[in-house]
Amino acid sequence: MLIGLVISTIPSRSHEATGGQLETANNSVNTAFSSVYRAEQSGGDVSALVENLNTAVSLIQKAVAENATDPNAATADLSSATAIAQMISLNSTSVSTSGSMARQLRLYESLGTVAATLGIAALAYLRGDRVYRRLWLYVFRNHVVKKNDE
Amino acid sequence: MNRQIGTVILASITIIIVIATLAPFLPVREQRFSELGVLGPNQTIKGYPTSVVVNQSFLLYGLVGNHEGNVENYQLVVKLGNQTTIVTNTTYATAPVMATYWHILRENETWLFPMNLSVNHVGNNTRIIFELWSYHIPTSGFKYTGVWNHIWLNVTSS
Numbered sequence: 137m138l139i140g141l142v143i144s145t146i147p148s149r150s151h152e153a154t155g156g157q158l159e160t161a162n163n164s165v166n167t168a169f170s171s172v173y174r175a176e177q178s179g180g181d182v183s184a185l186v187e188n189l190n191t192a193v194s195l196i197q198k199a200v201a202e203n204a205t206d207p208n209a210a211t212a213d214l215s216s217a218t219a220i221a222q223m224i225s226l227n228s229t230s231v232s233t234s235g236s237m238a239r240q241l242r243l244y245e246s247l248g249t250v251a252a253t254l255g256i257a258a259l260a261y262l263r264g265d266r267v268y269r270r271l272w273l274y275v276f277r278n279h280v281v282k283k284n285d286e
Numbered sequence: 287m288n289r290q291i292g293t294v295i296l297a298s299i300t301i302i303i304v305i306a307t308l309a310p311f312l313p314v315r316e317q318r319f320s321e322l323g324v325l326g327p328n329q330t331i332k333g334y335p336t337s338v339v340v341n342q343s344f345l346l347y348g349l350v351g352n353h354e355g356n357v358e359n360y361q362l363v364v365k366l367g368n369q370t371t372i373v374t375n376t377t378y379a380t381a382p383v384m385a386t387y388w389h390i391l392r393e394n395e396t397w398l399f400p401m402n403l404s405v406n407h408v409g410n411n412t413r414i415i416f417e418l419w420s421y422h423i424p425t426s427g428f429k430y431t432g433v434w435n436h437i438w439l440n441v442t443s444s
Contacts, residue, residue: 166421169357169359169421170426173357176356176357186390186392190389190390249303250303250304253300254304257296257297257300260296261293261296265289
């Protein structure tokens with residue numbers, strides 16, 4: 137009976153949100169933010185990542201607010217926030233890779249457009265007259281010249 | 287058409303197309319800044335409380351805008367100061383923290399949020415200081431942006 141009493145009076149620390157858990161969640165969010173920042177710098181679309189990151193931030197703030205009244209819920213929220221942040225860190229890598237590839241593709245497309253424009257302009261300058269005359273002759277090949285006073 | 291005029295037109299069109307195509311890749315110099323606003327209970331720049339009862343909650347709205355050219359991780363720190371509390375664009379206030387609001391903003395995004403605050407001791411010329419901090423990746427910590435705001439309050443016992 138005494139053992140039962142002792143066990144029942146030991147605070148269930150495993151269900152209580154601790155400073156360590158809060159620090160872990162905060163660090164996870166900040167680390168995830170650094171990954172998102174780098175993904176954005178690489179040209180990736182980070183809209184969805186930022187949205188999820190804000191969900192993690194909201195969970196942390198909720199956990200801080202409810203820690204005094206409902207430590208179990210606070211612990212669960214901090215765990216969820218940490219999990220979301222870690223997932224974001226992982227996803228940032230692929231967003232970063234696809235962003236840099238898309239940026240490179242856009243650059244190549246632009247350089248291609250510039251090269252084509254310069255090529256067409258050079259051709260127009262060098263051969264424009266000849267092409268214009270040939271085209272004129274082709275268009276008016278059946279044209280019959282008549283006197284106005286006929 | 288005169289050949290010279292044709293050449294000029296051709297060259298102009300070519301230059302315009304080349305510049306328009308490469309423009310997105312050229313570096314642009316824009317003024318970069320973070321914005322902070324504190325709004326009254328009606329989400330406007332009026333109706334700020336001037337006198338509140340101790341421990342009684344009052345509502346204000348915070349407005350944070352990101353124009354830094356990249357995603358930013360912001361914290362708005364609300365501090366309880368007084369006449370002697372020093373806060374400048376380079377020095378943050380050394381005062382007790384009342385509340386912290388945290389949000390991540392993309393470029394050109396703004397964040398409007400309610401702040402339910404209360405002051406736990408009586409005093410005239412109580413100063414509620416709002417400081418904007420942002421996450422600094424090289425140091426892995428939040429850094430004071432130098433953007434701040436404040437309101438004055440008389441906190442009465444009843």
